[in-house]
Amino acid sequence: MTINKVNTHIVPIEFEYHAPGSLDEAVGLLERYGEEAQILAGGTDLIPQMKQRKAEPKHVVNIKRIPGLACIEETPDGFRIGALAKLRAVELSPQIKEKIPLLSEAAQSIGSVQIRNLGTIGGNICNASPSADMATPLLVLDATVHIYGRDGAKTCSIAEFFQGGGDINLGRGEFVTGFTVPFPPVGAGSAFEKVGWTTFDIATVNVAAVVTLKGGKIDHCSIALGACSPAPVRGVLAEAALIGKEPSAEALEEAVEFIAACVEPRERWRRAPPEYRRRSSKALAMDALSRAIERARRFP
Amino acid sequence: MMEIEITINGRKRRFDVEPNKLLLNLVRDDLHLTGTKYGCGIGECGACTVHLDGEAVLSCMVLAVDADGRTVDTIEGVADVNNLDPVQEAYIEEGAIQCGFCTPGFVMTTKALLAENPDPSEAEIREYLKGNYCRCTGYVNIVRAVQSAARKLGS
Ligand SMILES: Cc1cc2nc3c(=O)[nH]c(=O)nc-3n(C[C@H](O)[C@H](O)[C@H](O)COP(=O)(O)OP(=O)(O)OC[C@H]3O[C@@H](n4cnc5c(N)ncnc54)[C@H](O)[C@@H]3O)c2cc1C
Ligand code: FES
Ligand code: FES
Numbered sequence: 419m420t421i422n423k424v425n426t427h428i429v430p431i432e433f434e435y436h437a438p439g440s441l442d443e444a445v446g447l448l449e450r451y452g453e454e455a456q457i458l459a460g461g462t463d464l465i466p467q468m469k470q471r472k473a474e475p476k477h478v479v480n481i482k483r484i485p486g487l488a489c490i491e492e493t494p495d496g497f498r499i500g501a502l503a504k505l506r507a508v509e510l511s512p513q514i515k516e517k518i519p520l521l522s523e524a525a526q527s528i529g530s531v532q533i534r535n536l537g538t539i540g541g542n543i544c545n546a547s548p549s550a551d552m553a554t555p556l557l558v559l560d561a562t563v564h565i566y567g568r569d570g571a572k573t574c575s576i577a578e579f580f581q582g583g584g585d586i587n588l589g590r591g592e593f594v595t596g597f598t599v600p601f602p603p604v605g606a607g608s609a610f611e612k613v614g615w616t617t618f619d620i621a622t623v624n625v626a627a628v629v630t631l632k633g634g635k636i637d638h639c640s641i642a643l644g645a646c647s648p649a650p651v652r653g654v655l656a657e658a659a660l661i662g663k664e665p666s667a668e669a670l671e672e673a674v675e676f677i678a679a680c681v682e683p684r685e686r687w688r689r690a691p692p693e694y695r696r697r698s699s700k701a702l703a704m705d706a707l708s709r710a711i712e713r714a715r716r717f718p
Numbered sequence: 719m720m721e722i723e724i725t726i727n728g729r730k731r732r733f734d735v736e737p738n739k740l741l742l743n744l745v746r747d748d749l750h751l752t753g754t755k756y757g758c759g760i761g762e763c764g765a766c767t768v769h770l771d772g773e774a775v776l777s778c779m780v781l782a783v784d785a786d787g788r789t790v791d792t793i794e795g796v797a798d799v800n801n802l803d804p805v806q807e808a809y810i811e812e813g814a815i816q817c818g819f820c821t822p823g824f825v826m827t828t829k830a831l832l833a834e835n836p837d838p839s840e841a842e843i844r845e846y847l848k849g850n851y852c853r854c855t856g857y858v859n860i861v862r863a864v865q866s867a868a869r870k871l872g873s
Contacts, residue, residue: 426759426778428740435720435737435783458784465740465779466760478737480784506773530849531827533761535773536780 426469437480441566441595444481449568449591451477457593458482459502459541462533487540487595490514496600497521501540501564501593505552506531508539517601520608520626524555527612527624540594543579546586547620549645553580554626555610557642557652561599567592582648603638606630607713611702615689621645622690623698627706629665631714636660636669641707646681646699653680653703665711674703722786726751727795735782742766742777744785745792753793753822757851764850767823768792774830776849793822796829805829808867809860816854824850828864837868 424430438444448455456475458464459482467473481487487502492513499508508514509525528534528542528551542552543563553576561576568591576597579587588594602608612624624644630637639660641653655676663669677700683692690698719734726749735744745751745768757765759778766778769791777790797803805828808814815821824847831838831846838846843864844857852860 427756428743429738429781432736432738435781437783437786458781461779461781461784462761465781468738469759478781480781482784529761530764531830531846532764532767532774532776532849535770535775 424470426466429465429468431468431471431474433475433478435478435480437483439483439485441484444479444484444593445566445568445591447477447479448593451479452590455479457544459538459544460504460536461541462529462537463541463545463547481593488538489596492517493598496559496598498596498598499539500596501544502538503540503596504535505529505537505539505542506534508552509534518559518599518608520555520559520602520610520628521552521599523608523610524551524624524626527551527610527621539597543576543597544586544588544594546580546584546649548582548647548649549621549624550650551610551612551621551624551644553650554624554642554644556597556599557650558608558626558628558640559599559602560640561597563587563594564596564598565592566595571595573598577652580649584648602628603630605714605717606638607710607715607717609706609709609713611706611709613698613702620689623695623702625699625702625706627703627710629660629707629710629714631665631711631717634664636663636665636711639707641703643677643681643699643703646683646695648682648684651680653677655679656703660707670704670707673707674700677703720783720786722783724782724785724787725789727791733782737781737783739782740778741768741770741780741782741785741790744782745777745790751792751794755819755822757819757823762849762851763820763823764827764847765820765823767826767850769826769830772830772833774827791826793825796825803829804870805832805863805867808863808870812859812863812866814855814859814863820850820852820854824852824860828867831864832868832871836872838864840865 454476458480487500489500608628627641644650656673659673683695755765757763
């Protein structure tokens with residue numbers, strides 16, 4: 419383990435600090451400074467990276483003074499969640515707990531209360547870590563990412579947003595303003611599963627699943643896997659194997675066999691070797707699907 | 719240098735700070751409020767917990783400039799020596815303090831917990847205090863202290 423290899427008492431790099439008050443002011447700064455600029459949201463990923471000199475921005479652009487980016491709003495089709503919504507707010511929102519419990523379950527699994535009081539959903543996604551815990555729920559729910567840039571607002575599907583290898587689909591000057599998260603289909607059961615070194619560690623593997631049943635058969639199934647590939651991915655082969663089947667133990671066993679073909683864990687990743695990730699992604703997929711099915715069965 | 723204004727423990731104060739200064743170091747080095755501790759610097763131990771606009775956060779992860787215009791409360795603002803807060807009393811009475819290094823962080827997190835949830839279950843206490851490490855007490859007495867503080871505040 420490499421803890422305190424560097425002096426984490428201070429931020430050793432020097433930078434200019436900006437706190438724009440509007441979207442356009444932020445875009446102007448990000449365009450002007452390009453690669454030299456980095457956005458600061460909750461800072462729970464960025465500050466440790468700066469302490470370790472893994473990030474050395476010359477310009478830090480704090481977007482928290484831009485009004486309206488921390489909203490959590492229910493719309494007829496789902497939720498609009500601002501990029502600056504705190505993980506703690508996502509976890510505690512009574513509307514989210516009731517309508518999309520998968521989101522609050524995943525948010526609650528992140529770090530500690532103090533981390534969730536700082537960390538934002540936008541930061542979690544834009545840090546582009548394959549293990550980001552909000553990524554798999556957004557993937558199974560087919561969320562949309564709202565992006566702002568020089569040409570104004572645009573959107574992109576969450577699946578297109580992750581490009582793998584720590585890259586996300588943002589051009590120069592662009593940043594994320596929020597997400598639209600559709601409600602899961604009526605009668606859906608969902609589940610989030612995660613393993614890490616400790617209960618508040620980054621996930622070694624995480625899985626989110628949404629299932630609906632119709633006439634005793636699986637009607638809709640979506641499953642996503644985190645920390646098993648260069649970007650969080652949907653387990654499309656396993657989904658296809660389940661749709662139209664009765665949710666029997668055999669059908670599940672068969673479907674999770676496809677999980678290994680959906681993931682590409684890398685040798686050099688810390689925390690666990692590829693074989694561990696392959697096997698635990700299969701096991702967690704089994705747990706998540708079983709729990710989602712059980713919950714879907716409770717729907718009258 | 720940047721000029722910022724923070725309300726610390728109820729008093730509005732102005733500071734000139736470099737943008738890379740952490741709130742933790744402003745509190746400890748400039749204000750000499752050394753109750754807030756540096757433990758790990760990477761968000762894992764909770765020894766640096768303060769309240770920012772009333773919420774428990776880690777001062778080792780917050781830039782001082784980011785606290786501009788906001789309210790910061792540290793352990794020193796909780797009470798004075800002759801008149802301890804019920805949470806502090808409970809920690810002492812239940813033997814939830816040994817070396818005391820983690821205690822300011824635990825007290826600040828406990829105060830945030832009891833403000834949100836005045837009657838937490840043991841599971842809720844353990845979940846809420848998950849981000850605070852104590853290398854001495856083994857947590858059993860800390861859980862008891864939180865339960866006792868909840869009773870004191872409730873009665
Ligand atoms: C002790 C500890 C435990 C943790 N546990 C977990 C865990 O269990 N699961 C987990 O998933 N994560 C965990 N994390 C990581 C982190 O807390 C989360 O990923 C958090 O959501 C990051 O959000 P933030 O607002 O703090 O991001 P920041 O640090 O502010 O930003 C992260 C990155 O995204 C960029 N960025 C931020 N917002 C935007 C935006 N709107 N548009 C474009 N780019 C943006 C920043 O430039 C930066 O590169 C943990 C961190 C710590 C320190
Ligand atoms: S010093 Fe801040 S969490 Fe350890
Ligand atoms: S009393 Fe020593 S670390 Fe908690």
